[in-house]
Structures are given as C-alpha cells and as structure tokens.
Amino acid sequence: MAKDQNPTEELNAFAQQTKDQALAAADTYFNFLKKAVSAYPSSGNPFGDSLKGYAERNITAMHEYVQKLSQAKDFQEAMRIQTEFMQSQFSALGEQTRTLGEAYARSAADVVNKASKAP
Numbered sequence: 763m764a765k766d767q768n769p770t771e772e773l774n775a776f777a778q779q780t781k782d783q784a785l786a787a788a789d790t791y792f793n794f795l796k797k798a799v800s801a802y803p804s805s806g807n808p809f810g811d812s813l814k815g816y817a818e819r820n821i822t823a824m825h826e827y828v829q830k831l832s833q834a835k836d837f838q839e840a841m842r843i844q845t846e847f848m849q850s851q852f853s854a855l856g857e858q859t860r861t862l863g864e865a866y867a868r869s870a871a872d873v874v875n876k877a878s879k880a881p
Contacts, residue, residue, distance in 0.1 A: 785832055792825035807872070808865040816858045823850065 799817045804810035827847045834840035 781832065785829070788825070788828050792821060792828075795821050796825075807869045809862065809869040812858075812862055812865040816854075816862070820854070823847075823854070 796818060799814065799821060802814065804814040827843070830843050830847075831840060834843055
C-alpha cells in the first residue's frame with residue numbers, strides 16, 4: 763500500500779482485497795460442487811434424475827445469492843436480498859418436496875410392478 767494513503771483508505775483497500783479473495787474462493791467452491799453433482803450418476807430413474815436436477819439448481823441458487831449479497835450497498839439491501847432468497851427457497855422446497863414425492867412413488871411402483879412380474 764502507498765505511504766500517502768490514510769489509514770481509512772488502507773483499511774478499505776484491504777477489506778476490498780479480502781472480499782475479492784473470498785468471492786473467488788466461493789466461486790471455485792460452487793463450481794467444484796456443480797461439477798461433482800453433474801458427474802454423479804443419477805441411477806436413471808425419475809427419483810434419482812429429479813434429485814440430481816434439484817441439487818444442481820439449489821447449488822446455482824446459493825451461488826447467485828452469495829454473489830448478490832456481496833454486492834449489497836447497505837444493510838437494508840442485504841436484508842432485501844436475504845428475504846427474497848429465503849422466499850424463493852421456501853417456494854422451491856415446496857415444489858421439490860411435491861415432485862420428489864411423486865418421483866419416489868413412481869419409482870417404488872416400478873419396482874413393485876417388476877417384482878410382481880418376475881417368475
């Protein structure tokens with residue numbers, strides 16, 4: 763840091779550098795998670811496919827949330843971003859629970875049907 767900066771400017775520069783490093787680490791982490799989940803086999807049944815798809819979408823949603831939150835200008839904006847994220851996650855939870863339940867029921871019915879047709 764330059765010697766002609768005052769302590770406040772130095773502190774602000776250090777805080778910005780730390781924030782940038784933390785966001786870069788978060789990006790690396792979320793990208794790793796996305797690749798790991800997409801590479802994981804889903805077993806080819808509706809339940810596994812749905813579960814994998816939701817995992818990928820949830821990771822993406824969390825990554826976007828972290829990026830938006832990092833750009834908040836003040837506490838009120840951070841609270842608005844947090845509230846919007848929580849509302850969208852509660853909505854997603856309801857949808858995911860419903861569709862995963864349906865996919866599980868279909869998968870279970872397939873297993874029962876296959877077992878009953880076996881000699």
